[in-house]
Amino acid sequence: MNVIELKHLTKNYGKSRGINDVNLNVEQGEIFGFIGPNGAGKSTTIRTLLGLIHPTSGSATIFGKSCFDHPEVRKELGYLPSEVFYYEKMRVIDLLKYSASFYKKDCTRRIHELADAMNLDLKRKIADLSYGNRKKVGIVQGLLHDPQLIILDEPTGGLDPLMQQKFFELIREENKKGATVFFSSHILTEVQRMCDRVAFIKEGRIIQVEKVRTLRENNYKRIHVEARNRLDKNIFQIDGVGDLKVRDNEASFIFRGDINAVIRKIAGLDLINLSVGEPDLEEIFLHYYEKER
Amino acid sequence: MNMYVHELKALRKSTMLWTVVLIGLAVMYLSIYPGMAHDAKDFVRLLANYPPQIRAMLGINLSYITSILGFYSMIFSFIVLCGAIQGMNLGLSVLSKESREQTADFLLVKPVSRPAIVTAKLFASLTAILATYWIFYAAAILIANGVKTDNFDGKVFFLINLTLLFIQLIFFAVGMALSVLFGKLKTVLPLSLGVVIGFYLIGALINSGKNDPAVRYFSPFNYFNSAYIIRHSAYEAPYLITAAGIVVAAVLVTYIVYSKKDIHAVS
Structure with missing residues (x-):
């Protein structure tokens, strides 16, 4: 079953921004990464999916339903926005209880579990919290009702490395319990570490959807060569080379394919590094997928 | 219900403050009354020297001014002005604050529909307005009875006071509609002061002119003429209907526009 379905999803904001004909399915139980540079349309896609922004055309559904027509499907949704802001005057615990009150089940135990795990003081006022602590409130708020679908928009900004690790552990646990995770980021190592599949979005269009494992198996290498002599500009013009830059006695490129082919080329050079x-x-x-389009 | 309670808590302080301000105004103005009633003749003579336009602008009616109802209806226009600002402020901010304080990403991804959010906030605001109004009214009765020199008609007093609630509601509803029509409101108070005082001045100008019944529709402050209320113990139906129409239309606009609105990311 597809938990998330985007069909020909388009949102125009006048000129260039927005998203164009985005098609994407996320299956139940997956951890799905959504990568792209800033301004590529990640947030627009997520906000349309959540029912915050109306699509210009196409459709976005979770559990087979649009959040606009069936706002109640969001009871199985946990969302952590990239920037977290909450009612400043409330105490953390009151905010979390308010959040829980929308889901019609007792979340008290889970609130305390999560707060302990994240090392979050429940008695403090939101206004007095640091950015990192607010982020923790956001995480607890997003997970306290044991949602079946977790959507994270650039989740790790503002968390120190230790907390990031803790956070990813929590997300993995939720995933093991059966939750589907949709996770946008421009920090790629965390996506590589976490996800089963990734989609890459650029300038409002999905460039490619791929299994992380496939990406790894394809054996990509980034190679940097520094020779004693000036390099021939065409020396690395072989199959599988991308992003080639040759300057004087240095060359840098990405390579996909039989590593021996490159090594043979390199072996003929007098190297410094x-x-x-x-x-x-x-x-x-x-450098690979986009060119192939 | 949870949203209603949450909203009510958020409105508690400002509602108390506005109530205190309104009662304070009533105390301040009505405390002049005993002195004025004592020198009624001199006072009327003094006011008679004002140009009629100015008298009309200030809502001074020489035949009633020295009675407590007449005096009250004159000073009441300032209280109504204040109530209008409260209503407008509340209307402009109650929905837009979620975007301004950047909490929309919290509330609007909860499993509730946009209309349900509007309803909760609408009822919480109405509760705040009604609380302000009834507490003010109770206080006004006490104060008026404290300073009166003669008995007055309780029904007329009630009808005059009730216009405060009408004005509060009109400006609240208009404020709410405006807040959803504007893209994003950075600040609320300057806008609400501007709109309310703008209408108040239009109203004052209409009063000082020929006071054409058709022109009176332009400012809600002119829908309820206290001289008419004192004379007839009733409101003028066409204006009352117009007021109700404005409120209903503004609330409808709010529901429709807010449901279709895009909630954009922070920053």
């Missing part, structure tokens, strides 16, 4: 590393997903998307 060589580095072979893992490119991040954005580079892979930008």
